Amino acid sequence: MAHLTAEEVEHIALLGRLSLTEEEKARYAQQLSAVLDYAVELASIDVEGIPPTATVLAAHNIMRQDDLPSLSIERDDALKNAPRTDGISFEVQATFEDRDA
Template sequence: MTLTLRDVEHIADLARLALTAEEKERFREQLSAILDYAASLQRLDISDIPPTATVLPLRNVMREDVARPSLPPEDVLANAPDTAEGCFRVRAILE
C-alpha cells in the first residue's frame, strides 16, 4: 500500500491537522510501511467471524435517570485558553 501525497493531505484534512511539507512526506513513507505490514491481515478468511466490539460480556449499560451534581461552571472554564461571559470564546465563525 503506497500512499500518495494527496492521500496524506486528505487524511490530515479529515483529522483537522495542519502538516508541514516535510511532515507530509515523512508520514507518507511511514504510514505506507505500516499499512504494508498490516497487509498480512488480508490473508485470513474472516467472512464468518464477527468483529469484537467489546471484550466484555455486556450489551448495554443502563442506570436510573437521576440528576447528580455536576462541576460548577467556573471549574469547567478554568482550563480554557479564552472565555467570556461564562462561555468558551473562539474566533468568529461567521462574519
C-alpha cells in the same frame, strides 16, 4: 504495497484536523505506507463468518435514572483550563459565516 500519495496524506490530515509541514507530509506518506504494508498480512486470514470484536466485554445497554447531578462540575471549574473565556462561556471563532451581515 500501499503507497499513500501526497494528496491522500493531505486529505487524511484534513480529516484528522492536523496542520502538517511539507516535511511531515513526506515523512508520514512513507511511514504510513510502511505500516499499512505490514497490515497486508491480515488480508490473508480467513475471517469468513467471524464477528468483529469492538469490546471484549459482553456489552449491553445500561439504563438508569438521570439522577446523578452531583457528578456535574461547576461552571467556574469547567472554565478553569480554557484558553479563552468571557467568564461564563468558552470563546471560539464562528463556526458559520453570517451571510446577512
